[in-house]
Amino acid sequence: MDFDNTEIAFSKKSNADLTRSYWLFKIIGWNWLIKLGPILLKIFMPLWIPIPIIKATIFKQFCGGESIDECEQKIKELSSVNVKTILDYSVEGKEEENVFDENLQEALAAIRKADGNPNIPFSVFKPTGFGKFDLLEKVNSKATLSEQEQAEFDRVLTRIDTICSAGHKANLPIFIDAEESWIQNTIDDISLEMMRKYNKEKAIVYNTAQMYRWDRIAYLKELKAISEKENFFIGMKLVRGAYIEKERERAEKMDYKDPMQKTQEDTNKDYNDSIKFCIENINKIAFCCASHNEKSNLLLVDLMKAHNISLTDERIYFAQLLGMSDHISNNMGKAGFNVAKYVPYGPVKDVTPYLIRRAEENTSVAGQTGRELSLIRAEQVRRKSM
Numbered sequence: 001m002d003f004d005n006t007e008i009a010f011s012k013k014s015n016a017d018l019t020r021s022y023w024l025f026k027i028i029g030w031n032w033l034i035k036l037g038p039i040l041l042k043i044f045m046p047l048w049i050p051i052p053i054i055k056a057t058i059f060k061q062f063c064g065g066e067s068i069d070e071c072e073q074k075i076k077e078l079s080s081v082n083v084k085t086i087l088d089y090s091v092e093g094k095e096e097e098n099v100f101d102e103n104l105q106e107a108l109a110a111i112r113k114a115d116g117n118p119n120i121p122f123s124v125f126k127p128t129g130f131g132k133f134d135l136l137e138k139v140n141s142k143a144t145l146s147e148q149e150q151a152e153f154d155r156v157l158t159r160i161d162t163i164c165s166a167g168h169k170a171n172l173p174i175f176i177d178a179e180e181s182w183i184q185n186t187i188d189d190i191s192l193e194m195m196r197k198y199n200k201e202k203a204i205v206y207n208t209a210q211m212y213r214w215d216r217i218a219y220l221k222e223l224k225a226i227s228e229k230e231n232f233f234i235g236m237k238l239v240r241g242a243y244i245e246k247e248r249e250r251a252e253k254m255d256y257k258d259p260m261q262k263t264q265e266d267t268n269k270d271y272n273d274s275i276k277f278c279i280e281n282i283n284k285i286a287f288c289c290a291s292h293n294e295k296s297n298l299l300l301v302d303l304m305k306a307h308n309i310s311l312t313d314e315r316i317y318f319a320q321l322l323g324m325s326d327h328i329s330n331n332m333g334k335a336g337f338n339v340a341k342y343v344p345y346g347p348v349k350d351v352t353p354y355l356i357r358r359a360e361e362n363t364s365v366a367g368q369t370g371r372e373l374s375l376i377r378a379e380q381v382r383r384k385s386m
Helices: 015-028 031-047 051-056 058-062 069-079 097-114 133-140 147-170 181-198 216-230 244-254 264-280 294-306 326-335 348-364 368-384
Strands: 084-089 122-125 174-176 205-210 234-239 285-290 316-321 339-345
Touching: 015 058, 015 368, 051 058, 051 348, 058 348, 069 084, 069 339, 084 097, 084 122, 097 122, 097 147, 122 147, 133 147, 133 181, 147 174, 147 181, 174 181, 181 205, 181 216, 205 216, 205 285, 216 234, 216 264, 234 264, 264 285, 264 294, 285 294, 294 316, 294 326, 316 326, 326 339, 339 348
Parallel strands: 084 339, 122 174, 174 205, 205 234, 234 285, 285 316, 316 339
Antiparallel strands: none
């Protein structure tokens, strides 16, 4: 597995695409500008001034389109290099009941699009797309809900059950994304109930474990014990995590134990240990290694070989975000592994908060933008030398 093979990595990128990507990652590396992003958007977004600029740059790099139909070209492009698509409706920050219902219909439409389509192996949803953050936080704290709040929470549960049921009927696994630690227990509890209900024959419902939390290995072991006792399968998406600065700030401000690992090395260790745990229990756990870390991906490749697991075993997937780490996705696809890209989509104006959040995450991941830039430059040099 050669992640330095830029010819394969960027085989679908024109010279213009590479130039655009180069300057985008350059800008993402400017922390001060990324931090100003949300402020600038609040000022200019009501005037629609930045929409054409965003659509031609960051949206084009990291999104598949404004609708499911517009993602079709990206789905075909990825499939041509043996990379699958996970459609991710990435509208964030709206908390009205009618929006939650619209998000439900969009998620169901994504399942219908995936049904019978071998190039779309999963569907995904974000729990806060189906219910208010403050409500989930209150449930998480075990506080007593008012009659109205209980009715709202019941609707959240109904929406989630509707999605998982549709996935089960379509034989399509469903990823439940992770969120902040102070609502994650609620999400874990809901995910467990959905696994109990829909994972009796195989893993359909997948929860997400953020391994930058020091308690997630224990969570995986506890979940396995429950699944063995109650006879259901586990679905798990393994990620490192996306909210570390927010998590640390809140823990310090509210004076409770920081849920984050002390060091990046601790996170890496637990992430790799979680991969080993899943492989050792592959007859009970189907999982997705959702990582931009080359060493973790290579570790899983080695473990699959050591355990004589087929490259195309549907219980194991690799995944990265669209617009990033093509050197991992495309080289793994070329080698024959199960690999997919998260493909965000939605109206430009509504997806922009998601894009800003992703840019902020990139600035906090040591070496990520530098690695992307070095690979792009290597491919530009290779093409010029031809």
